Amino acid sequence: MLSLIKNRQLVNSQLFINGHWISAADGQTFDVYNPFDHELLGKVADGGVEETEEAIVAAHTALASWQALAAIDRSRILKRWHNLVLENQEDLAILLTLEQGKPLTESRGEIAYGASYIEWFAEEAKRVYGDTIPGPQADKRTIVLKQPIGVVAAITPWNFPNAMITRKVAPALAAGCTVVLKPSEETPFSALAIAYLASEAGVPPGVFNVITTTQAAEAGEVLTSSPVVKKLSFTGSTAIGKLLMKQCADTVKKLSLELGGNAPFIVFNDADVDAAVEGAIVSKYRNAGQTCVCANRIYVQEAVYDVFVEKLKVATDKLRLGSGLNEGVNIGPLINEKAATKVEGLVKDALECGASLELGGHRFYSGSLLYLPTIITDARFEMKISSEEIFGPVAAVYKFETVDEVIRLANNTDAGLAAYFYGKDNALIWKVAEALEYGMVGINTGIISDAAAPFGGVKQSGFGREGSKYGLDDYLVTKYLSIKT
Numbered sequence: 001m002l003s004l005i006k007n008r009q010l011v012n013s014q015l016f017i018n019g020h021w022i023s024a025a026d027g028q029t030f031d032v033y034n035p036f037d038h039e040l041l042g043k044v045a046d047g048g049v050e051e052t053e054e055a056i057v058a059a060h061t062a063l064a065s066w067q068a069l070a071a072i073d074r075s076r077i078l079k080r081w082h083n084l085v086l087e088n089q090e091d092l093a094i095l096l097t098l099e100q101g102k103p104l105t106e107s108r109g110e111i112a113y114g115a116s117y118i119e120w121f122a123e124e125a126k127r128v129y130g131d132t133i134p135g136p137q138a139d140k141r142t143i144v145l146k147q148p149i150g151v152v153a154a155i156t157p158w159n160f161p162n163a164m165i166t167r168k169v170a171p172a173l174a175a176g177c178t179v180v181l182k183p184s185e186e187t188p189f190s191a192l193a194i195a196y197l198a199s200e201a202g203v204p205p206g207v208f209n210v211i212t213t214t215q216a217a218e219a220g221e222v223l224t225s226s227p228v229v230k231k232l233s234f235t236g237s238t239a240i241g242k243l244l245m246k247q248c249a250d251t252v253k254k255l256s257l258e259l260g261g262n263a264p265f266i267v268f269n270d271a272d273v274d275a276a277v278e279g280a281i282v283s284k285y286r287n288a289g290q291t292c293v294c295a296n297r298i299y300v301q302e303a304v305y306d307v308f309v310e311k312l313k314v315a316t317d318k319l320r321l322g323s324g325l326n327e328g329v330n331i332g333p334l335i336n337e338k339a340a341t342k343v344e345g346l347v348k349d350a351l352e353c354g355a356s357l358e359l360g361g362h363r364f365y366s367g368s369l370l371y372l373p374t375i376i377t378d379a380r381f382e383m384k385i386s387s388e389e390i391f392g393p394v395a396a397v398y399k400f401e402t403v404d405e406v407i408r409l410a411n412n413t414d415a416g417l418a419a420y421f422y423g424k425d426n427a428l429i430w431k432v433a434e435a436l437e438y439g440m441v442g443i444n445t446g447i448i449s450d451a452a453a454p455f456g457g458v459k460q461s462g463f464g465r466e467g468s469k470y471g472l473d474d475y476l477v478t479k480y481l482s483i484k485t
């Protein structure tokens with residue numbers, strides 16, 4: 001199926017180190033499958049400790065000349081990269097759907113979204129402003145400089161195989177840092193295609209290296225223990241984020257962690273219920289529910305509970321499952337068997353604990369990774385589905401009575417990434433917006449992502465921000481000069 005890709009140069013299956021495509025030293029490869037039909041898409045080089053160390057050396061060697069470039073020159077290279085990504089949008093989208101499963105329209109959207117971060121940071125590269133501060137004495141001046149932190153390690157997940165990479169690599173490169181990327185073993189092709197386009201755009205050898213590997217723990221150990229690597233940016237599960245944070249302690253690395261969410265989606269009595277249903281559909285079912293900002297707990301106030309559930313059922317029933325390559329499909333497969341088994345377990349537990357099944361509740365057919373869009377009502381706090389990230393197309397709906405009650409329920413989790421609510425009253429909007437302990441709050445909207453906004457979480461969803469004027473700070477260090485005139 002990779003034959004569907006017109007620009008054959010986008011299809012690479014080797015490690016990308018110091019501007020070269022190389023095999024693993026021991027010749028090992030791993031298989032990459034299409035989650036829709038389990039077709040073997042290809043074999044990709046399985047790097048390990050040795051290759052990761054090699055990539056760190058390459059990134060370190062390339063650092064001096066990359067950070068010495070004028071910001072405008074780095075900016076121009078990033079702009080070329082952005083343009084090349086968009087010129088290859090269709091091919092990149094097909095590649096993404098083949099290895100990840102999401103519908104082609106979503107993949108096209110992700111490529112454009114991923115490219116928007118490259119464009120944004122191409123601009124921001126020119127705006128690494130410092131400060132001048134009045135000195136403590138008449139003959140002293142204080143100047144604040146922002147400088148690139150150095151070699152950056154990036155570890156990314158499979159749910160956004162393109163955008164999670166550009167969101168890290170574009171600001172790192174804009175700031176003058178060099179990168180060793182370890183993408184998810186589920187979706188290496190997208191990562192290698194982006195790296196190829198970066199090099200075509202003029203990103204010099206060693207500035208952006210990619211280690212594809214099934215030995216995530218070993219590669220992670222090398223990246224986190226290396227004194228040369230000054231920063232780790234990670235998007236993935238909370239458990240692995242905590243582990244990497246511990247591993248980074250010995251070398252006191254700067255960290256950006258974008259970990260799991262458990263998003264509340266609240267519908268108040270005065271909400272526009274149709275708009276809330278529309279928002280819930282995109283927020284819940286996008287990417288088959290496999291995003292860290294997906295609505296995880298849908299709280300509906302009692303007066304609109306029945307009408308909301310009814311309308312959600314009608315809208316959900318219209319969603320079509322299938323191969324992401326087929327136009328009109330809204331929900332593709334889950335990424336792997338482990339993910340499907342987890343979703344099955346959460347639904348089973350909820351039903352055993354007294355929830356009601358309104359729609360779906362099983363796989364499309366036996367053995368398939370397609371899971372029917374599902375609605376569960378009468379959900380309650382004690383159910384696993386309330387405290388765990390579902391990462392599947394299952395909407396769990398809870399009934400609540402008062403504003404204070406729902407704020408307490410919404411905040412009753414260790415996670416703090418995204419939250420959503422629908423309501424009209426101005427005082428209510430401000431109260432709830434300020435009370436929610438989340439890094440991002442969608443108000444009367446189910447879509448919050450934007451390169452101009454600071455994406456990130458609080459509490460155990462991590463820290464650091466991707467995108468916006470704040471995003472570059474994650475890749476910079478602050479130094480001040482105290483000058484006697």
Ligand code: ADP
Nearest residue numbers: 155156157183184185216217220235236237240
């Ligand atoms: P998910 O469950 O969503 O796949 P993970 O946190 O397991 O989330 O994976 C996110 C990224 O972290 C992937 O690139 C994966 O290979 C990587 N990863 C998993 N375990 C480790 C580890 N021990 N050290 C470093 N990276 C890891």
